[in-house]
Amino acid sequence: MKDLFEKIYKDKGPLGKWASQAEGYFVFPKIEGEISNRMKFQGKDVITWSINDYLGLANHPEVRKVDAEAGVAYGSAYPMGARMMSGHTDLHEKLQNELAQFVSKEAAYLLNFGYQGMLSTIDALVSKDDIIVYDVDAHACIIDGVRLHMGKRFTYKHNDIESLEKNLDRATKMAEHTGGGILVISEGVFGMRGEQGRLKEIVALKEKYSFRFLVDDAHGFGTQGKTGAGTGEQQGVQDGIDVYFATFAKALASTGAFIAADQEIVDYLKYNLRSQMFAKSLQMQLVVGALKRLDMLRTMPELKAKLWENTNALQSGLKSRGFDIGTTQSCVTPVYLKGSIPEAMALVKDLRENYGIFCSIVVYPVIPKGLILLRLIPTATHDIQDVNETLDAFEAIRSRLENGTYKRLSASVAAAME
Ligand SMILES: Cc1ncc(COP(=O)(O)O)c(C=O)c1O
Numbered sequence: 001m002k003d004l005f006e007k008i009y010k011d012k013g014p015l016g017k018w019a020s021q022a023e024g025y026f027v028f029p030k031i032e033g034e035i036s037n038r039m040k041f042q043g044k045d046v047i048t049w050s051i052n053d054y055l056g057l058a059n060h061p062e063v064r065k066v067d068a069e070a071g072v073a074y075g076s077a078y079p080m081g082a083r084m085m086s087g088h089t090d091l092h093e094k095l096q097n098e099l100a101q102f103v104s105k106e107a108a109y110l111l112n113f114g115y116q117g118m119l120s121t122i123d124a125l126v127s128k129d130d131i132i133v134y135d136v137d138a139h140a141c142i143i144d145g146v147r148l149h150m151g152k153r154f155t156y157k158h159n160d161i162e163s164l165e166k167n168l169d170r171a172t173k174m175a176e177h178t179g180g181g182i183l184v185i186s187e188g189v190f191g192m193r194g195e196q197g198r199l200k201e202i203v204a205l206k207e208k209y210s211f212r213f214l215v216d217d218a219h220g221f222g223t224q225g226k227t228g229a230g231t232g233e234q235q236g237v238q239d240g241i242d243v244y245f246a247t248f249a250k251a252l253a254s255t256g257a258f259i260a261a262d263q264e265i266v267d268y269l270k271y272n273l274r275s276q277m278f279a280k281s282l283q284m285q286l287v288v289g290a291l292k293r294l295d296m297l298r299t300m301p302e303l304k305a306k307l308w309e310n311t312n313a314l315q316s317g318l319k320s321r322g323f324d325i326g327t328t329q330s331c332v333t334p335v336y337l338k339g340s341i342p343e344a345m346a347l348v349k350d351l352r353e354n355y356g357i358f359c360s361i362v363v364y365p366v367i368p369k370g371l372i373l374l375r376l377i378p379t380a381t382h383d384i385q386d387v388n389e390t391l392d393a394f395e396a397i398r399s400r401l402e403n404g405t406y407k408r409l410s411a412s413v414a415a416a417m418e
Pocket of ligand 1: 113114115116118139141187191216218219247248249255256257
């Protein structure tokens, strides 16, 4: 019989196979220092464009104070047990009520992590006769949630309403046969390329088709809409979103997440979300910290204003210097360049070592072969000097990419990869 580990010894997986060239630098980098616009990487100062601390709350003195005080008051254990058994408190309820009110829903329920919470939400909302229709570019937590579904599922082309309609036609016919319902899932803001989901058009399809709509607004919550209540607010369709989801891991700069919906739906989820029923309750320090962050989100609109000032300066600067930033409609700022994976590695090294710029890099198979995506996340902690230094650095690396410098520098890596 085969040893179970045999495949692991042979094949480290699509990402793991790059470990020897990439680990510690391109993946699992250690970015050190206080979370802000400038941190340290391998002892060097870098402008950090890779952290989703949109509103600059991560290291805000008021937040740090509340986090520290809550740590002293509650430790990291309290409350023990799952919400249903022994992990329920007034403050968990208070946070849920405030979140619900903020995103204009009747009720909300806390999740320990966005990823697990989304899996569990999808799992709880559908039974085997139901059909899921979801955007093909959806985040892994949606894809993995759909994997748990025992019934049919269809993807529609990314943000393509015609393709969604085609799949809703198929799903409707199938649902008539199975006797189930339809769940449509989109992101509010797609985190890789920054486009907003076409929530308004999707909600409008409810006139024509019968379905319920779940939105993952991880990147929209706190950054989109007049009050920061997210992409539903931004597009004026929050009412048409049946189940709204966001994480604390981005604009709120913490850990945890929530779903919000009509009271009856949240009451149902409370008793059926396996990620919450069978896991320890969100620890109190995180609950108290989230209450503080939410309060700042509501009362300090200047944070979101600064985020957008930086976003606009960065995106308009890139565009005016001729960079392709795709179709972003959010703070997520992708920069597309043409080159091979070894060239991309040499380019990122140059950016980090010689220009002090730290941003994420995405290559094939996440995006088409021959493209390099540098992903920049502006925050409220950046300033115009960060933006200008970055724009100058990007111009310099683009000309080196075009004159073949990185091809030459990466020739040995390229040979090793063949
Ligand atoms: C779109 C989206 N959904 C869900 C998650 C998962 O959230 P969490 O980090 O709270 O698990 C992320 C990443 O954090 C995300 O980008």
